[in-house]
Amino acid sequence: MPDGFVTPKPATIRNIGALIEAGLADNHTRAVLDAVAARYAIAIPPALAALITAPDDPIGLQFIPHPGELTVAPHELADPVADEALSPIPGIVHRYPDRALLKPLLACPVYCRFCFRREQVGPEGGLLTDAELETAFGYLGGQTGIREVILTGGDPLILSPRRLSFILNRLSKISNIEVLRIHTRAPIADPALVTDALADALDIKTPLFIALHANHSSELTPAVQMALEKLQRRGIPILGQTVLLAGVNDSEAALGELFRAMLRARIKPYYLHQLDAAPGTARFHVSPERGREILANLRGKISGTALPTYIYDRPGGLGKIPL
Numbered sequence: 574m575p576d577g578f579v580t581p582k583p584a585t586i587r588n589i590g591a592l593i594e595a596g597l598a599d600n601h602t603r604a605v606l607d608a609v610a611a612r613y614a615i616a617i618p619p620a621l622a623a624l625i626t627a628p629d630d631p632i633g634l635q636f637i638p639h640p641g642e643l644t645v646a647p648h649e650l651a652d653p654v655a656d657e658a659l660s661p662i663p664g665i666v667h668r669y670p671d672r673a674l675l676k677p678l679l680a681c682p683v684y685c686r687f688c689f690r691r692e693q694v695g696p697e698g699g700l701l702t703d704a705e706l707e708t709a710f711g712y713l714g715g716q717t718g719i720r721e722v723i724l725t726g727g728d729p730l731i732l733s734p735r736r737l738s739f740i741l742n743r744l745s746k747i748s749n750i751e752v753l754r755i756h757t758r759a760p761i762a763d764p765a766l767v768t769d770a771l772a773d774a775l776d777i778k779t780p781l782f783i784a785l786h787a788n789h790s791s792e793l794t795p796a797v798q799m800a801l802e803k804l805q806r807r808g809i810p811i812l813g814q815t816v817l818l819a820g821v822n823d824s825e826a827a828l829g830e831l832f833r834a835m836l837r838a839r840i841k842p843y844y845l846h847q848l849d850a851a852p853g854t855a856r857f858h859v860s861p862e863r864g865r866e867i868l869a870n871l872r873g874k875i876s877g878t879a880l881p882t883y884i885y886d887r888p889g890g891l892g893k894i895p896l
């Protein structure tokens with residue numbers, strides 16, 4: 574079809590000019606936001622931009638760059654969970670004896686302003702070469718205590734179905750690996766990414782769990798639910814991961830609504846993460862006391878199956894502990 578016969582699809586917002594054009598930032602903040610953009614990647618795909626009703630609503634806050642990102646508090650760390658120190662070879666993070674992370678790439682379909690890996694992720698980011706992947710498979714097979722491999726990144730679900738299929742099939746042939754997991758935000762950032770080909774690539778014999786990162790009930794749109802159903806119909810259980818964020822979900826009403834929306838979408842709320850102290854994220858901080866209070870108030874009001882574990886990943890690679 575010649576150009577101009579179809580309405581052009583809105584593009585992903587990737588710079589401050591596009592952000593201003595979309596009415597999500599003011600021209601007078603342009604210089605400071607350009608400085609933020611020079612430091613941290615920006616991507617707001619159309620599916621998420623459509624949910625933003627104001628820059629400071631729960632969706633806008635998560636994805637629109639903010640001048641506060643240039644202010645680094647003394648306790649904030651470039652690598653708060655010590656991925657680097659726990660990485661024996663490129664792409665692998667091995668902290669716990671029975672499970673390891675495999676990061677096949679460091680790009681995401683959307684960049685969250687509070688991301689704990691914000692100094693590492695970005696559009697050019699860290700696509701493992703074939704040789705690096707082979708070395709990673711060798712490591713995972715050589716460490717026979719590893720039972721579970723967690724694909725994370727970046728977002729593994731933006732890989733082509735062919736590449737994903739290759740990686741999953743190779744992992745499933747390693748005899749010590751019993752279970753696979755994928756951490757993703759892709760079905761929310763761009764539900765159209767979840768094609769039948771992608772769902773087929775995930776439809777493997779080895780048990781595969783998906784942990785979906787969602788922070789507000791409005792992220793679980795009908796299109797997102799349809800994308801998730803494609804995976805669920807293939808027997809893939811979906812877990813919910815949420816970051817407790819000031820202004821986004823730090824209330825009983827917001828978290829209660831999110832967890833109930835997850836159950837309606839057949840998602841089991843798994844973890845509520847205490848925010849990791851990545852650079853320039855102080856505006857999202859909620860105290861552990863307040864987090865505990867919200868969860869305690871929800872207990873008894875909503876189904877026990879809707880309640881996640883409130884978890885804190887201690888700085889320096891000390892590992893996760895329940896709060």
Ligand SMILES: *Cc1c(COP(=O)(O)O)cnc(C)c1O
Nearest residue numbers: 666667668669672673674723893
């Ligand atoms: C969070 C994390 C995991 C997964 O932990 P679970 O408690 O099993 O969800 C594994 N390895 C590393 C390095 C992690 O940071």
Ligand code: SF4
Nearest residue numbers: 681684685688727758
């Ligand atoms: S999708 Fe995950 S890895 Fe990517 S920017 Fe958001 S929090 Fe970070």
